[in-house]
Structure formats: structure tokens, C-alpha cells
Amino acid sequence: MDFLYGLFIAPFADFAFMQRALFGSLMLSLGACPVGVFLMLRRMSLSGDAMAHAILPGAAAGFLLYGLEILPMTVGGLIAGIIVALGAGAVSRFTIQREDASMAAFYLISLAVGVLMVSIRGSSVDLMHVLFGTVLALNNEALTLIGGIVAVTLACLAIFWRALVAECLDPLFLRSVSRMGSPVHFIFLGLVVLNLVGGFQALGTLLSVGLMMLPAAAARFWTVRVEPMCALAVLIGFASCIAGLLLSYHASLPSGPAIILSAGVVYFCSILFGTRGVLRARIVHHRHRTA
Amino acid sequence: MTNACLTFRDLTLGYGSHPAIHHLNGIVRKGSLTAVVGANGSGKSTLMKGIVGVLKPMEGAVLRMQGVRTAYLPQQSELDRSFPARVVDLVSLGLWPKRGMLGRYTKEDRESVSKALMAVGLGGFEKRPIDTLSGGQLQRTLFARVLLQDADLILLDEPFNAVDAKTVGDLIQLIKRWHGEERTIMVVVHDLDLVRQNFPETLLLARQPVAWGDTKETLRPENLLKARRFHEAWEENAPWCEPSEHDHGHDHHSHTHDHHHDHGSGPRAA
Numbered sequence A: 001m002d003f004l005y006g007l008f009i010a011p012f013a014d015f016a017f018m019q020r021a022l023f024g025s026l027m028l029s030l031g032a033c034p035v036g037v038f039l040m041l042r043r044m045s046l047s048g049d050a051m052a053h054a055i056l057p058g059a060a061a062g063f064l065l066y067g068l069e070i071l072p073m074t075v076g077g078l079i080a081g082i083i084v085a086l087g088a089g090a091v092s093r094f095t096i097q098r099e100d101a102s103m104a105a106f107y108l109i110s111l112a113v114g115v116l117m118v119s120i121r122g123s124s125v126d127l128m129h130v131l132f133g134t135v136l137a138l139n140n141e142a143l144t145l146i147g148g149i150v151a152v153t154l155a156c157l158a159i160f161w162r163a164l165v166a167e168c169l170d171p172l173f174l175r176s177v178s179r180m181g182s183p184v185h186f187i188f189l190g191l192v193v194l195n196l197v198g199g200f201q202a203l204g205t206l207l208s209v210g211l212m213m214l215p216a217a218a219a220r221f222w223t224v225r226v227e228p229m230c231a232l233a234v235l236i237g238f239a240s241c242i243a244g245l246l247l248s249y250h251a252s253l254p255s256g257p258a259i260i261l262s263a264g265v266v267y268f269c270s271i272l273f274g275t276r277g278v279l280r281a282r283i284v285h286h287r288h289r290t291a
Numbered sequence B: 001m002t003n004a005c006l007t008f009r010d011l012t013l014g015y016g017s018h019p020a021i022h023h024l025n026g027i028v029r030k031g032s033l034t035a036v037v038g039a040n041g042s043g044k045s046t047l048m049k050g051i052v053g054v055l056k057p058m059e060g061a062v063l064r065m066q067g068v069r070t071a072y073l074p075q076q077s078e079l080d081r082s083f084p085a086r087v088v089d090l091v092s093l094g095l096w097p098k099r100g101m102l103g104r105y106t107k108e109d110r111e112s113v114s115k116a117l118m119a120v121g122l123g124g125f126e127k128r129p130i131d132t133l134s135g136g137q138l139q140r141t142l143f144a145r146v147l148l149q150d151a152d153l154i155l156l157d158e159p160f161n162a163v164d165a166k167t168v169g170d171l172i173q174l175i176k177r178w179h180g181e182e183r184t185i186m187v188v189v190h191d192l193d194l195v196r197q198n199f200p201e202t203l204l205l206a207r208q209p210v211a212w213g214d215t216k217e218t219l220r221p222e223n224l225l226k227a228r229r230f231h232e233a234w235e236e237n238a239p240w241c242e243p244s245e246h247d248h249g250h251d252h253h254s255h256t257h258d259h260h261h262d263h264g265s266g267p268r269a270a
Helices: A003-014 A016-041 A045-066 A070-095 A099-121 A124-132 A142-171 A171-177 A181-201 A208-217 A226-249 A256-273 A278-286 B043-050 B085-100 B106-117 B135-149 B165-180 B194-198 B221-228 B243-245 B253-261
Strands: B004-015 B018-029 B035-039 B060-064 B070-071 B152-159 B186-189 B201-206 B208-214
Touching: A003 A016, A003 A226, A016 A045, A016 A142, A016 A181, A016 A208, A016 B004, A016 B165, A045 A070, A045 A099, A045 A171, A045 A181, A045 A208, A070 A099, A070 A142, A070 A181, A142 A171, A142 A181, A142 B085, A171 A181, A171 B070, A171 B085, A171 B165, A181 A208, A181 A256, A208 A256, A256 A278, B004 B043, B018 B060, B018 B186, B018 B208, B035 B043, B035 B165, B035 B194, B043 B060, B043 B070, B043 B106, B043 B152, B043 B186, B070 B135, B085 B106, B085 B135, B085 B208, B106 B135, B135 B165, B165 B186, B165 B194
Parallel strands: B035 B186, B035 B201, B070 B152, B152 B186
Antiparallel strands: B004 B018, B004 B060, B201 B208
């Protein structure tokens, strides 16, 4: 018993920073995982990744101007992310270019600006925090910010759920019955940016998209409906956060990659063992019904 | 004319600078059932898109009757069949005009979804994931959604593609039922026999309206020949269409009008 307590409970019970890390990352999962499910269903998984890169120059600008402060870096990241999301979204909606190409163009430009900014100041250890996150050093400010982001995300998802599903399932139909199509698309892109920015405190700009996509991608192998898929993604996100933090505590690993790798393990298991996974499809289908 | 559900006023629709529908004038009566026929590229789908408002007119306008509710079944649906949804989720989208984005689905709503599925012969399919449906079943599912939309103006763009004969019969019955309920219906169809048997009115398109009115009149051999002769390709260096040319549409499209003077009931051009 003591061993199990030491393994699973003690790290969180004994250290305030672990509690904060746990609290922060669980909140993040609550908002980011459902957003990730829709990102995946809209085949924009890589757009999320592109967006994460796009946030970098904003965060870097905040860092250059104000040092390692949460607020300026967040606001900077938010602005950069929204410019790229709106720009790429607008180009794909109002011209013949598809979203993948416009997104790639915008994020590459953004990334180049970011790298340029970093090189002006010269490299710095602190900047590593921007890139790879510091989940173990979440302060009150950061936790409040994440809490706010999660509240906004869940509220938006609840309000726009039906429109979001319709926009994914049959966009032309939505356009024929309502004008919500374009607004919903941009609100959704806004949520993606918001959650990536929320995540970069904890996981870094490059890995924050991991907590969004991996649980969603894993949940896809288990269910054929959207609602359970979102719930399952959140649960997988929770499990990954707990496992990742414990792993990082016991093995002295950086916490961000540990969390994402835990989600990666769940993803691989889902590919193999999921109800819609590889093994099931290969093995179980020897028998069939009459109709 | 007070009973016009749709009025086309010198409507030109197209892509780039090339018209796919060229100076269309006329009305679609409320409660009429019209088949839209013509060769590939004659502007049938474009006209549908223009009526729904997905495509903005290059010139002229489509005027819809005030407060008319439209249901549109596109030829190339942008439906994502890999999306994890069940038949009931897809059909329930048809409740949008009634419930909007936030309205809760009631027990009656769920019953009407079941009824709509029964009407298209898909009773008991509610829980089926949409990626397991056959092409014809999916088409019928989309019909059920149109049914649920309870629209006054129903636009169906080649609804019988990839649908077996029995199902075509069922769907025609459904369309006739709508016709009986005084709904205005326009259907893009390729099968002329089907049109002759089931559609009172026909619009024959070849970028410009070749003939429009009573089906028997419209589908006379000389009209069909005229429609077949139309030049499908765009001309990159086609001369610009000057406003003065079509202001006097009567001279320009005189062939269109001859037929309409022959009979009284059909919609007339200009």
C-alpha cells in the first residue's frame, strides 16, 4: 500500500508545485481535447500544428519586450495566432486556395519572423521555456489564465455545438439554411488559438498541440459518435497528464514531453486494440451474420 | 403577378467572366412542379445555386417570395461521409429552420425524424453510422432531411443519380406529395421520359432558356435539337456581352417566347 501511495499519491500530496501542475494540465485537457476532436474531424490536424508554430513569434515578441512574463507572452501569442488563423481562414474561404496551402504559407512566414526576432536578441535559456514549456512552474497568474480559457472554450462549444457539427458534416447544407457557416469556422479557429496559447505555458508552443491532437486521434479508434469521442478524448487527456507528471517526477524527465509521450502511448494502444482499431478489424471478422 | 414564388430578372450567373446562365427572365409559380433539363454544362446546377444564394448573380437578380423557406439538395454534396454521425444526426439537421442553433429537440421532433425516415423507406435506420450507407440509401436519407425541412421551395439537383428504379419511383411519389401540398419544386433531371411522365412543367436550358413551360411543348423535338446544338465550351475571347443587347430581350430571345404564346398556363419569360 505504502508503495502505491508513494508511487501515485505522494508526489501530488507532498508538493505544491505538483498540485499546480496537475490542476493546470487537467484544466487544459478539459478544453483542448474536445477542440482537438473537431480539429481532427475537420481534417485540420496539421493546421493545429501549423498554428502552434505561428504563435511562436508573438510569444517571442512578448518575451523580447517584457522578459519571461506570462501576460505579454500570452497576449503576443494570441495576437500572432489570431492573425495567422484569420488570414489563412480568409484566404481559403474567399479564394480558390485550400486551407492547407494558405495555412502553410501563413505559418511559415510567421515562423520566419519568430526566428528572426529570436536571433536579434541572441539565444537564451529562458526562451527554451517558451519552446518547451514549464508545467512545473505554473504560477497563479498562469492557472487563472488557463481557467479562463477553459471556461470560454466550454461555453463556446456548448453554444455553437450544433453549428459546428453541421459545418463539419455538411457545410453546403449549413450555408443553405443559415449564415452561421463562416462565423462558426472563425470562432472555432479562435478556440484553437486560445487553447494552444493556454497550453504553451505548460507544454511549450511546440508541444501544446500534442495535448490537443493525440487524445482526439486516440479516441477516434473507440467510438463512432462525436459526443462520446469528446468525452473519451478528455479522459485520455486526464490520464496522460497524470501519467506524464508522475513519470516526470519519478524519472526526473521534463514534464511536457512526458505528458505528450503518455498520450502517445495511449494513441498506439488505441490503434492496436481500439474497437475500430487494427487488430479488431483483422481478427474478429471471420464470422458474419445473414443480414 | 402575386403568385410568383421565384422571379428571375435578367439573371446572369457564372464563373469568372463567363456566364453559365445568361439573361434569364421569368417566374416560377407558387405550387408549381418544374423539371430543369439540358445538356451537361447548360447551367442547371448553376441556376440552383443562384436561387439558394450560394452563388451571387453577375447581373440581374433572383427575387424570392417574402418569407419563403428553401430546401436545397445539391448535386455534389459537400457531405463528409467519414464524419462520425448516425443517420438520425444527419436527418435532424433538417430541423434547423425550426429549431435553429440552440433550440432543444423535443419528443415530437424525434418522432418527425422517424416519420421522415419511414417516408423514404428507411425506417429503423436511425442508429446506422452514415459511412455504412449505400449511395442510394444516403440519397434517401438526404430526401428525409428535405422532408423534415418543411420548405415552401424545394430545389433538387439530380436527385435520382445512382438510385435504383424502385427508389426513383418512391422518391417521385414523395415529390408528387409535396406538389399536392402546394410547395414549389424544381428538379434537375436527365431522364426525359421521367420528365414527360411526372413533371407538368419544364425549363429547357442551354445557358439561355431554350423553352420554358408546359412539358409537352417544351420537350418538342425542335427545342431539344436547339438545346443540343448549344456550344458547351467557354470561349476565352468571346465578345463582351453589352447591356444594350439584352435590354431588349424580346428580340434577342424571340425563340423563347414563341412557345409561351402558344399556351396559357406556363411561366413566361420576360
